[in-house]
Amino acid sequence: MTRHDTTPHAIEVRGLVKHYGETKALDGVDLDVREGTVLGVLGPNGAGKTTLVRCLSTLIRPDAGTATVAGFDVVAQPRQLRRTIGLTGQYASVDEKLSGWENLYMIGRLLDLPRKEARRRADDLLERFSLTEAARKPASQYSGGMRRRLDLAASMIGQPAVLYLDEPTTGLDPRTRNEVWAEVRRMVDEGVTVLLTTQYMEEAEQLASELTVIDRGRVVAEGGINELKAKVGGRTLQIRPSDPAQLPAMAEAVRAAGLDGVAGAQALPEEGLLYVPILSDGQLTSVVGLLGSRGYSIADIGTHLPSLDEVFLAITGEKSSESDPVAHDIKEEAAA
Numbered sequence: 001m002t003r004h005d006t007t008p009h010a011i012e013v014r015g016l017v018k019h020y021g022e023t024k025a026l027d028g029v030d031l032d033v034r035e036g037t038v039l040g041v042l043g044p045n046g047a048g049k050t051t052l053v054r055c056l057s058t059l060i061r062p063d064a065g066t067a068t069v070a071g072f073d074v075v076a077q078p079r080q081l082r083r084t085i086g087l088t089g090q091y092a093s094v095d096e097k098l099s100g101w102e103n104l105y106m107i108g109r110l111l112d113l114p115r116k117e118a119r120r121r122a123d124d125l126l127e128r129f130s131l132t133e134a135a136r137k138p139a140s141q142y143s144g145g146m147r148r149r150l151d152l153a154a155s156m157i158g159q160p161a162v163l164y165l166d167e168p169t170t171g172l173d174p175r176t177r178n179e180v181w182a183e184v185r186r187m188v189d190e191g192v193t194v195l196l197t198t199q200y201m202e203e204a205e206q207l208a209s210e211l212t213v214i215d216r217g218r219v220v221a222e223g224g225i226n227e228l229k230a231k232v233g234g235r236t237l238q239i240r241p242s243d244p245a246q247l248p249a250m251a252e253a254v255r256a257a258g259l260d261g262v263a264g265a266q267a268l269p270e271e272g273l274l275y276v277p278i279l280s281d282g283q284l285t286s287v288v289g290l291l292g293s294r295g296y297s298i299a300d301i302g303t304h305l306p307s308l309d310e311v312f313l314a315i316t317g318e319k320s321s322e323s324d325p326v327a328h329d330i331k332e333e334a335a336a
Contacts, residue, residue: 007034007035007036007037008034008035009032009033009034009035010033010034010035010036010069010070010161010162010193011031011032011033011039011056011067011068011069011070011162011193011195012032012067012068013029013030013031013032013052013056013065013066013067013068014030014065014066014067015028015029015030015064015065015066016028016029016030016052016055016062016064016065016066016067017029017062017063017064017065018048018051018055018060018062018063018217019063020051024217025048025051025217026048026051026052026055026062026065026217027048027216027217027218028065028217028218029048029052029065029214029217029218029219030219031212031219031222033162033193033195034193034209034210035191035193036188036191036192036193037188037193037194037209037210038184038188038193038194038195038196038207038208038209039194039195039196039208039209039210039211039212040196040197040198040203040204040207040208040210040211040212041195041196041197041198041211041212041213041214042197042198042199042201042204042211042212042213042214042312043197043213043214043215043316044215044316045199047214047215047216047217047316048214048216048217049166049197049214050090050166050197051217052197052214053087053089053164053166053195053197055067055074056069056074056164056195057082057085057087057164058074058078058081058082061075062074062075069081069084069085069162070084070085070161070162070193072084083111083158084160084161084162085160085161085162085163085164086155086156086157086158086160086162086163086164087155087163087164087166088148088151088152088154088155088163088164088165088166088168089151089166090166090167090170093151093154094139094142094147094150094151094154095139096138096139096140097138097139097140098138098139099135099136099137099138099139100126100131100134100135100136100137100139100142100146100150101122101123101126101135101136103139103150103154104118104121104122104125104126104150104153104154104157105118105119105122107154107157107158108121108122108157108158111157111158113157113158118157121157121159122157125153125156125157126153128153128183129149129150129152129153129183130149130179131146131149131150131153134146144171144172144176145172145173145175145176145179148168148169148172148176148180149176149179149180149183152168152180152183156187160192161191161192161193162192162193162194162195163187163192163193163194163195164194164195165184165194165195165196165197165198166197167197167198167199168180168184168196168198169181169198169200169203170199177203181203181206181207184196184207185207194207196208201307201308201309201312202308204225204308205225205308208225209224210222210223210224210225211223211224211225211228213228213312213315213316215315215316220315220316221315225308226305228308228311228315229305229306229307229308229311230305235277235278235279235284235303235304235305236275236276236277236278236303236304237275237276237277237278237283237284237287237301237302237303238273238274238275238301238302238303238304239273239274239276239287239288239291239298239300239301240272240273240274240298240299240300240301241272241274241296241297241298241299242297242298242299243297244269244272246296247267247268247269247272247273247274248267248269249296250265250267250274250291250294250296251265251266251267251274253290253291253294253296254274254276254287254290254291257290259283259286259287259290260283260286262276262277262278262283262286262287263277264276264277265287278303284303288301
């Protein structure tokens with residue numbers, strides 16, 4: 001499904017297909033990423049997320065379909081595209097024998113930056129990522145968090161218009177993860193478009209404005225976070241009465257009223273709350289109006305959406321990466 005809006009798209013993908021042997025790692029993927037936003041791509045291990053990133057970053061060639069990134073076709077214009085994108089993979093890819101500064105300077109020169117500009121960018125990014133004190137140390141002496149920050153800095157050396165983050169905070173401690181999140185937000189504020197793959201639902205909620213869920217190489221759901229939550233589980237109306245002793249009677253009143261579309265009500269005295277599943281604002285109004293007309297006094301009202309973890313499991317179910325043929329084929333290709 002293509003989402004329609006007035007903001008230009010930095011990434012447009014239609015019918016993307018990639019085979020690994022007999023298995024389709026990507027099986028007709030469509031997606032759009034609006035300029036200056038973060039699209040979170042979720043999916044079980046082996047769902048095709050990394051294959052998608054590798055196709056969009058010209059590391060592998062798709063077997064069918066089209067993809068345009070920053071106005072360049074990923075197949076027909078790979079050289080031009082590489083100058084407009086950045087990539088941070090699942091594992092830091094810095095040269096451990098070089099210092100942090102030398103890593104950034106080298107990448108700048110490989111991108112044809114003049115020597116003076118490459119030096120300036122290296123200095124600026126080391127400061128931006130809190131690596132100035134370790135700038136002259138070999139990357140082999142960096143902690144995992146420092147390597148990840150250096151890898152992210154390296155992806156920014158060419159000032160990309162589009163940045164791919166493939167599970168960028170895997171294995172990081174909470175403090176370092178928060179630092180990476182803060183840097184991603186700053187990049188987006190500066191106009192960078194980000195495609196983020198992640199296994200962390202909290203990360204998706206913190207960074208992404210929209211989500212695409214991939215399962216077995218296909219897009220199975222997409223939309224805003226709250227939109228997906230509403231589609232999967234609706235909302236639960238939580239009502240706290242002024243008199244907790246009225247909870248059983250309130251629940252029975254809602255059940256007996258037969259309100260349109262309201263499936264039931266449950267009183268939980270230990271929490272002091274009445275829970276009513278609802279699907280619309282109209283149902284919320286009907287439930288509250290009914291209780292008011294019956295003379296029940298309400299102290300507090302709230303609504304609860306299912307968590308993103310619940311949404312993810314509802315859409316994809318639980319998967320085992322050990323038995324997934326796509327994951328196995330990708331590992332085999334990487335090893336080769």
